[in-house]
Amino acid sequence: MRRFLKGLVGVALALALAAGPAGAQTNEQVRIGILTDRSGPYADAAGQGSTVMAELALEDLGGKVLGKPVAILSADHQNKTDIATTTARQWLDVDRVNAIFDVPNSGIMLAVQEIIRAKGGLLFSSGGGASSFTGALCSPCGFQWTYDTFALANGAGRELARQGLKNWYLLQVDYAFGEAAAADLNTVVTAAGGKIVGRVKTPLNTPDFSSFLLQAQSSGAQVVALLNAGKDTTNSLKQANEFGLTKAGQRLFGVIFFEADALAVGLENAQGLLTTSPFYWSQSP
Structure with missing residues (x-):
């Protein structure tokens, strides 16, 4: 590095x-x-x-x-x-x-x-x-360099759609990153024959995702996409597990998720999350 x-x-x-x-x-x-x-x-x-x-x-x-x-x-x-x-x-x-x-x-x-x-x-x-x-x-x-929303959506997003998970709900941070991620992911999901069944915009740097996650849970979507980054991702992921989204069968997609995020949320909270990693620092010499 x-x-x-x-x-x-x-x-x-x-x-x-x-x-x-x-x-x-x-x-x-x-x-x-x-x-x-x-x-x-x-x-x-x-x-x-x-x-x-x-x-x-x-x-x-x-x-x-x-x-x-x-x-x-x-x-x-x-x-x-x-x-x-x-x-x-x-x-x-x-x-x-x-x-x-x-x-x-x-x-x-x-x-x-x-x-x-x-x-x-x-x-x-x-x-x-x-x-x-x-x-x-x-x-x-x-x-x-490193990543953009097109690459992030076409990595893990395309793989989930390939697995037959067609119905998606989006939790998108309410500024340019969320808009771009939603647009690029919608292209991927639609091309795979799926659809976005609902979405909600979340404030940047909010500590409480409870109402947004309840909407995602009640939507019945197969995949809940966390279109955010940094502390917003770790907070929404922890709270998604508190509400039992993954235990009820919903898959979680993290549009961008760093190694530091995995350490922050812990192995249990990260179970079942699929994400696209732009690089991994010790993958090879």
């Missing part, structure tokens, strides 16, 4: 050096900004860890790219678009940042993409997963 990050950051910083905003072309440094969630539902999956990993990758590179020293800035977007866009403008206009990295929260990712499109620079998103980022809202300055 360290070697992978070293290569990824090296390529990204070289691109940033070549294609940074006009005001940054005379920088003595290459400057990158880690725009992340340190305090909300994605803090465990990204958060301060994203900054630390960038620093480790930079350390492996010797602190320089193409002979120029690299500086790392970081900020907490707090899952608020106004804070994120203000930070992005400050970085590009004043701090001469060449590239912005991470950006968990698809709504914020898409908003920052438009700022980058207008002002220059580069955006490398690993946290935001909406497939529209590289689809309808594609930009030549925006790069997405």
Whole structure:
């Protein structure tokens, strides 16, 4: 993973050096900004860890790219678009940042993409997963890796549909990620001859999924899809087990589920969950 990050950051910083905003072309440094969630539902999956990993990758590179020293800035977007866009403008206009990295929260990712499109620079998103980022809202300055909602839906979602589970109920987080995941999953399920029998939108970072899960339970759907991420996923999964959804025969689909999430919910609560993993860090040498 360290070697992978070293290569990824090296390529990204070289691109940033070549294609940074006009005001940054005379920088003595290459400057990158880690725009992340340190305090909300994605803090465990990204958060301060994203900054630390960038620093480790930079350390492996010797602190320089193409002979120029690299500086790392970081900020907490707090899952608020106004804070994120203000930070992005400050970085590009004043701090001469060449590239912005991470950006968990698809709504914020898409908003920052438009700022980058207008002002220059580069955006490398690993946290935001909406497939529209590289689809309808594609930009030549925006790069997405690790996963997107199209890949996540077509992995485990297609497999469940192949198994004959045709009726689905969606618990989708109420912002861009949930909308993209619902649209991509609906395409997969419909193509397999299934249908979405119901859906409910859930607030971001809500601690209580009880009313939403009761609706999913009463729907009689064969599969309940948790179209959320981070702490929203772990909370909804724990509560789904408290209400006995899996014991009653309903399958759970987690659109994105990290190893840290499995450790957080425990083996018993994770039983029967099917998810798509973009990578597993120790799968091979």
